[in-house]
Amino acid sequence: MPSSNNNFPNRHHDHAVCIESALVQAELLCRERGVRLTPLRRRVLEIVWESHAPLGAYDALQRMNAGGERNAPPTVYRALDFLLKHGLIHRIESMNAFVGCATPEYTHKGQFFICRDCGNVAEAHSKEISEAIEASATRTGFLVETPVVEISGQCLECHDNE
Amino acid sequence: MPSSNNNFPNRHHDHAVCIESALVQAELLCRERGVRLTPLRRRVLEIVWESHAPLGAYDALQRMNAGGERNAPPTVYRALDFLLKHGLIHRIESMNAFVGCATPEYTHKGQFFICRDCGNVAEAHSKEISEAIEASATRTGFLVETPVVEISGQCLECHDNE
DNA sequence: TAATGGTATGGTATAATATATCTATTTTCT
């Protein structure tokens, strides 16, 4: 379970560690599951992890093709679908974009805090939120399957720098 | 028979009442605010209210043009923007679609329960959810501005009819 | 080794969603 005390990505963190950790975890998880993290898929994961800001599919495609390659949209969408399926990335519905998941073993989908200034995203796993949603669903007459919780706003660092 | 504090739209409700109420409220609200619910905007609101299922912009456009009219996409998007701005409809981010709001006076955005079978949506305003989000945001180091809470799943009626 | 079947990738076209921009009309205000 991720720590929940002010874990919004900040300017000073060593992002190389995030990337390295994500790639290592992905390798392990794919081996465990007997699925293939092919060079293409690995490359897309790496591109998504270039920052903590969600990246659009076509932006990822541009990066893939930056060296003159000629990959087409279905190629990147297929890789993104694979990564989504295995929880290695999440889709941010309100942005049509994708962000790396730091806890891919942890299957259930989190809640996302998206800073309107720096664009970075923090993923939370608040039991309190999930339970409040369950309670509201029950009152409404509804069975929860796929909760989407995406909170736009401002991170403290951007707030302080105003 | 669904329980009494269950407000998910069901097959038996009189939808003409929903439509009528929405249009009357919209007229009043626009008058109060000194903005114009033009025939075009009113027509789009009416189309969105044809059901409790979110409607895509291009589906709305098709309905607008069903009589041979030649409205173009910007026309419907402009009307939708107006309706959004005044809280008369909500955008469902996870579906790129729009749904009528039954409580337009009530400005803050609700939480949406979306049935994967019938497509209908219920809007909730759970203080418990909002507070849980605020609490999680505080722990994360984040200031909430625009929460998006869209829960896909199954309504009880569709569950019972399986 | 070749046959087979499943998985992954390449490539073209097109669907679906959304906006920029410019023009014309209507409404409101003075």
Added chain:
DNA sequence: AGAAAATAGATATATTATACCATACCATTA
């Protein structure tokens, strides 16, 4: 009536996503 603002019309294009068909790769087994 005339000016300013809001609304609507029209064309083009940007952005996001998928359908479809063909090819390549890979593992198992005959």
